[in-house]
Amino acid sequence: MGYTLDEAGFSRVVKNLGKNYRIxxxxxxxGEGRFTDTDVIRYEFITDASEIELQKKSDYSFKEILTPLSETLFFFTENVVKEADRDTRDVIVFLRSYDIHAVKRLDQIYLGNGPKDYFYENIRDHVKFALIAGDEADDPDGFSASMGTNRATEGYLFSVEQTSDGFLCDVPDTSLESVFEEAGGVKAEVTPSYPVENRTRVEIPDEIPNSIYKDPIWDEYTARCIGCGRCTLVCPTCTCFTMQDIYYTDNGKVGERRRVNASCMIDGYTNVAGGGQYRRTQGERMRFKVLHKIYDFRKRFGYDMCVGCGRCDAVCPEYISFSKIINKVNQRVNELAAESADAAGKEAGANGSK
Ligand code: SF4
Ligand code: SF4
Incomplete structure (x- = not known):
């Protein structure tokens, strides 16, 4: 069941939801974009529907609501550990379809990859989602159709799509029907629209041979990538973190432990005791990130980690395109397979002529 509403009606829906949820x-x-006279779209708590950007994709992902950039987990003294207080009011997060799919990846990492992460679960239990529908025809970077994340059919309380005829909302959560009816919603059959195809497309190889690890395709990124980590910061599926102990006293016995976001693209991430470093060049770091997003995660969980939002392409100061890298990997895998078949044919021919 769904509803159509005018602008004032949708505004009333958001106001009414705001009585029980943070939004x-x-x-x-x-004017806050990285170039002069450009805007930036990022997530914030809002109180009015007019604040929500429903047309354009956000430059930054929603993930800080689930994995804060810096989160105090607990405080400690010499004798006592006290868990940090947190805001436990329920939250509704407005997401596009690929971001709803990204939540599945975050849940997989934190809740379905060994023991559940206690701190993540405590936050996650209070977070629900609303789907921002639309065809995103003017998005130059997204490739969610290639990743199969262009459509969300579950995982949201309601959807919203702003059209010239008003606001179309699919409301699968029947407990919210009264909210839409009180706001003047008119009952209608609503199917959220979604980008059937994107301007950017990728092809992901099913299997990737081990020889790709030493392949020269990664050298380009040692030359181009500056290791700023922006691509991982905006990515809705990047989950790496590190721990910081902050001491309040010189003896180091009173303080707090924080979990802070980290990035596999930044120098120092793979440092280990004794001065070792597993991935030293930006090419090696790029290889690790790319294969994790389109291969290693799938080997473990059966689906790809990348959801094709395209945010990493848009944010990179060196204009490095993740979608182009995926297609380069695919092309290289095809070349390696052809070289291997060619070598096998020659060997068979040589054996036959003996
Ligand atoms: S790797 Fe890039 S395209 Fe894929 S989910 Fe992350 S930010 Fe989006
Ligand atoms: S945003 Fe670009 S330059 Fe920065 S780490 Fe990512 S790929 Fe490298």
């Missing part, structure tokens, strides 16, 4: 949504920050 976290993409907001356009005019």
């Amino acid at each position: 976290f949504a993409p907001v356009r920050k005019v």
Whole structure:
């Protein structure tokens, strides 16, 4: 069941939801983009529907609501450990379809990869989602159709799509019907629209031979990538973190432990005791990130980690395109397979002529 509403009606829906939920949504920050006279769209808590950016993709992902950039886990003294207080009010987060799929990846990492992460679960239990529907025809970077994440059919309380005829909302959660009816919603059959295809497409190889690890295709990124980590910061499926102990006293016995976001693209991430470093060049770091996103995660969980949002392409200061890298890997895998078949044919021919 769904509803159509005018602008005032959708505004009333958001106001009414705001009585029971905090609402976290993409907001356009005019003039705050990285170039002169450009905007940036990032997530914030909002109180009014007019603040929500429903047309354009956000530059930054929603993930800080589930995995804060810096989160105090607990405080400690010499004798006592006290868990940090947190805001336990429920939250509704407005997400596009690929971001709803990204939540599945975050849940997989934190809740379905060995013992559940206690701190993540405590936050996750209070977070629900609303789907921002639309065809995203003007998105130059996203490739969610190639990744199979262009459509979300579950995992949301309601959807919203802003059209010239008003706001179309699919409301699978029947407990919210009264909210939409009180706001003047007119009952209608609503199917959320989604990008059937994107301007950017990728092809992901089913199997990748081990020889790709030493392949020269990665050298380009040692030359181009500056290791800023922006691509991982905006990625809705990057989950790496590190721990920081902050001491309040010189003896180091009173303080707090924080979990802070980290990035496999930043120098120092793979440092180990004794001065070792597993991945020293940006090419090696890129190889690790790319194969994790389109191969290693799938080997473990059966689906790809990357959801094709395209945010990493848009944010890279060196104009490195993740979608182009995926297609380069695919092309290289095909070349390696052809070389291997050619070598096998020659060997068979040589054996036959003996
Ligand atoms: S790797 Fe890039 S395209 Fe894929 S989910 Fe992350 S930010 Fe989006
Ligand atoms: S954003 Fe670009 S330059 Fe920065 S780490 Fe990622 S790929 Fe490298």
